[in-house]
Amino acid sequence: MSNESSPSTVVEPEEIIPELPRLNLGLTIAICCSGFVLPGLAHILLGRWIRGAMLALAIGLMFLFGLGMQGELYGSDLSQTPLRLFGFFADAGVGLMYWLAEHSNLGAGNMSARTYDYGTTYLWVCGLLNYLAILDAFDIAQGRKP
Amino acid sequence: MNLSHFDALAVFALFVSTVFGLITKRTPREQFRYGVFVFFSFLCVAVVVGWLMYPLPW
Numbered sequence: 001m002s003n004e005s006s007p008s009t010v011v012e013p014e015e016i017i018p019e020l021p022r023l024n025l026g027l028t029i030a031i032c033c034s035g036f037v038l039p040g041l042a043h044i045l046l047g048r049w050i051r052g053a054m055l056a057l058a059i060g061l062m063f064l065f066g067l068g069m070q071g072e073l074y075g076s077d078l079s080q081t082p083l084r085l086f087g088f089f090a091d092a093g094v095g096l097m098y099w100l101a102e103h104s105n106l107g108a109g110n111m112s113a114r115t116y117d118y119g120t121t122y123l124w125v126c127g128l129l130n131y132l133a134i135l136d137a138f139d140i141a142q143g144r145k146p
Numbered sequence: 147m148n149l150s151h152f153d154a155l156a157v158f159a160l161f162v163s164t165v166f167g168l169i170t171k172r173t174p175r176e177q178f179r180y181g182v183f184v185f186f187s188f189l190c191v192a193v194v195v196g197w198l199m200y201p202l203p204w
Contacts, residue, residue, distance in 0.1 A: 051168050054164065054168055055165060055168060055169075058161045058164040058165050058168075059161075059165065061161065062158075062161040065147070065157060065161075068147035069147050069149065069154070070147075114148065115147065115148065115149060115154065118149070118151075118154040118158070121158070122158065125158070125161075125162065126161070129161075129162065129165045132165065132169055133165065133168075133169055136168075136169040145172070146172055
């Protein structure tokens with residue numbers, strides 16, 4: 001009879017994931033609101049300076065390009081067609097910049113311009129990208145991302 | 147501002163890939179690599195779709 005021992009089960013050490021700091025919900029929401037007002041500010045407040053600065057630069061420049069291409073900013077008139085409301089939701093994502101441009105009448109749009117469609121799309125997309133950036137800041141503040 | 151269609155597409159891809167890289171990856175190296183990947187993916191898809199639509203008469 002062989003004295004063969006049963007194969008030992010090798011227990012691999014569990015991967016140690018460092019626990020990330022987590023802010024309370026109220027502070028998290030306040031930081032996310034700051035990111036809504038000014039793109040990139042939420043990341044800067046969370047200590048991600050470079051990421052925040054690059055987000056602010058990318059989203060801010062995209063907004064300026066959209067205005068420069070004579071794109072249209074959609075207003076908040078609730079009586080307009082639903083598709084235009086979606087456009088307003090997207091445009092409003094850049095927060096303060098939308099408000100400033102709307103009140104300066106910079107986003108009137110010029111349909112006869114060759115770049116009108118592109119400009120309008122730029123304005124939509126930079127607002128939507130800022131929503132994504134806010135969600136990213138929320139995850140960081142809640143300790144889900146480094 | 148008078149950009150050509152391709153210029154507008156390239157600038158659009160640059161901004162979107164920058165943001166996508168920053169918010170989806172963790173380390174700067176991963177962010178850069180993913181951003182470059184998304185940027186060239188935008189350009190390639192646009193060129194391919196453009197050629198696919200080229201023979202369409204309407």
